Amino acid sequence: MINVFNIERFATHDGPGIRTVVFLKGCPLHCPWCANPESQDPNPILLYDKKKCIKCRTCEYSCPSKAITFVDDEFHYDDSKCKNLQVCVDNCPTGALEISGKAMSYADVVEEVMKDIDYYEASDGGVTISGGEPFTQFKSLLALVKEFKHKNLHVAIETCGNFSNSYIEEIDPYIDLYLFDLKHIDKNMYREICGGDLSIVFKNLETIDPRKVILRVPVITEFNYDPKTLEAILKYAQTIGIKKVNFLPYHLLGKSKYERMIKPYPWNENTLNKEDLFPYIDIAKAYDIELKVGG
């Protein structure tokens, strides 16, 4: 079994061709701008859609563990008390409550992914495993990619690089492409904001065949959106032989998800446009790197 929180078909920006992206639960990082903050917790979590809620309080009345209360007519949820997420979700008449994440069998995931096999074959596409951080469920991940390879699929994995270096040898034969996140070049900054260890990331990056890597850099205001940092990333990519880099301009897709987790959005809202990053295309050329803005 593997913990999945979404399977998105006809994904056009996460690897070549037409793809299906399997999003896995769990992440060692906690990047504040995260587009999928509901993925960070390895377990299923409750999402609450304020727009759909009619304040009928059926969830409160039906919750056996009193995890839900309404204070000043506002929904409150104490996950430390919750023993069974399904009860309130089933009883909510409007669908305002939803569970993110479920354990799926490999066979079920593969079946879903294989529904678009004709589209992959026609477009040289395939499957991309994303998250969260897929490597947090390494054993399951390994089993799943073996299943995919057994079906002859092109397999890409999107990773933040914070995982044990020993995994690479085991999984690499089944991975065609790494969409490898490099969020910063400064170890302190990375540890402080994202909560990870950049030396592990560097080591993993340097272990993988650079021809199988597209380096992906989420370009975030007040974090790494400065010429010095971005150029340093390009330079580092060149040193380890990487030829393809994507700069992903900061967006607010994660914001509504924070709202549904009833959490404040923890980062600034100064998003970037693609145009803001176009000047780096030429800069990258000097490092013999093909830079694409956007996925």
Next chain:
Amino acid sequence: MAKINIDGEQNVEVSVQIPSEKTPSEQLAIMEAYTKAHQDSAGLDKAEREINCLKTIFPVLFRSIEEDDLLAGRLDFLPIGFGSVTSIGGVGHYCVFHKLRKFKDELTSEEERQRVDALYEYWQDHDVKAIYCRDVLNDTTTGRFIDCDYPFMATARLSGMMLDYKKLMKYGIPGLIDLISSKPQNAFMQSSIESLKLLKVVIDKQVELVHEAKQDVDAARLADLKLMENDLLYIRDHTPKTFHQALQLFWIYAMVAGVINYGRMDDVLGPYLKRDLDEGRLSEEDAYRYVRSLWKMIENRRTTVNGRIIVGGRGREHVEAADMFTRLCLRVCKDTRYVEPQFTLRIYEETPQDILDMAYDCIGSGATYPTLYNDEVNVPAVEYAMRVDRKTAEQYVPFGCGEFVITAKSVGTPNTLLNLLKIFNITLNDGIDSMDGKRKVPFAVKPLESYVRFDDLYSEYKKVLDYYFDLSIEAQYHSYDVMNKEVSFLFTSILMDDCIERGKALLDGGVLILGGTNETYGNINTSDALYAIKTLVFEQEKYTLKELHDAALVNFEGHAKLRKDLLNAPKYGNDHKACDALANDLFEYVANGIRQRGIDKGMGYYLIVISNNQTNTDWGHKTDASLDGRLRGVFMNPANNPQGGAAKSGPTATLNSLATFKAKYHGGSVQNIKFTPRMFNEDREKIKILFDTYFKKGGCQLMVTVVDHGILEDAQKHPDNYPDLIVRVAGYSAVFVNLTKDIQEELLSRELYD
């Protein structure tokens, strides 16, 4: 004689029609003359009566040339007259009663108003459709098109005639007269000759109108008008030689025949275009101007759901020349952004890449055209469905909202319409329509408690469906009987196989293939409801069928959780195998049930079409809440698409579901898909592969709207800012802000892929 309602809307009309050029008094006089000719010819053969009547409206109803017209032939129609279809005028000798009443309201003199009353009185007994309605309609099962209180609607019309314009070009008017004269004569043949002579008079009238248009124009315009005059004079007495002459002849004939779908014009006009270009008689730019003028003439007819020009595909005689014409059309289509013509591209293995690219560009610009038809699926499908050989099947063309006919060879008008969802609700409700309390099944339907297995319910539903299928075939067939009794459709018959050879009018044994179509609605709501029942009642045993039905009867008020469970049950459009399989099972039952009844009746074919104009919304208003979770009065699913909001798994999933239904069982099925300009244009290569794969998987057709997030919502608030925002409704495109709010909402409910 049953009292029936003949006064009301008779077709979908979104585009606002151009008012007649004649004064109300002139219009009244023309309608009176028509009526008198009809009365005076009562004892004559129907063909003679028809030509006598036609002479009262042709050429007088032709209107003047407009300042940028490059073709002659603008025709008004009045509330009384002759026609084939309800979109312009009416059927046969017609009176459109609600329009006649409206006309009366515009008159100021009491004397004139009384004259209108006399006409109204006369036509109540003579309007062809009214005669049909009296025979077929009743108070319970069968309603007039469009009267949505009924589960079944029936009408008499002769939609979608695609004439043999190649024959027209080959013989010309004099040649056709000679041809008909050379055959054994009867009233039909003689009246056909008279018709063609009348066409010459019509052309003479156009020459006069061109003369009038010459006043105070500049040299360039004068040159255009001179060309028009010369070519009119030429085609009057000769077969056409040039592209412009061919265009002109085709257009003027289409006018008098009252047809509003035009067919494979690339193969008809392409050779003239190519020859003129090759021999230096015509510049590419002039050719573009002529086609653009044609586009405008078609748009100005404002038929809302018709105006088909079809290009591309298998079975063309002049592929290279036809493709030249296609390229011109694609340029014009992209530049004009009109809602009509419904520009249709048949694609096949050999479609040139540049034409495909131009087509995608045109769609990507938001024109909603061309609609795409997949010959690799449709040709073999038509071969089976209509029981014709491959060569004949290659001449299939979609008309109106997407029904197929064979060019020059078949009649396929959709004169019957079934609401599968209403019928299902009636089945669940002891045979009584919960919307009006009327019994609409004349036999006892089993009580809900008696169904032990899902199949028990499904079989009972099929039994009720069978009853409605039986009504359908009789009503369809009878429409031909009634029309044939009253009229010959002379101009149509002349260019349809094998009327002239057989010396018989179209519906009198003249047409080679007497087909017909039945528009089915609510297909997907019904199969989704069946699937929800199957899982919730018979598999999970979470509810009893009676609990579900009782909740639907109160529009789910107080049953929010139950409704949520219904909505959460798997839905068609998400590539859910079991759910799609049930949808397909229902589709095949209905499609085969209708098809077999056509065969048994001795028709060439009688097929369901899963097309749609806006009847899914109109009929939805009169259909109770359903067990797919849909509320009372809400629109039903459009054509072959999922219910709005139900498809949540992306475009590949939806297209996989859409490709489930085998095309060989239906006579046309249409599917909409909506993308943002960002996805459609930036991910163009992937979109192409997406469509291509869908077509390879058996997809028969696709219609694409490209519109951005929030645009439709903003257009609802600020309609003035969006005069040319075109959307594909289903079997037709429309300027979004011209649609009524309910139709706009249905469009908004559909998934937008980004």
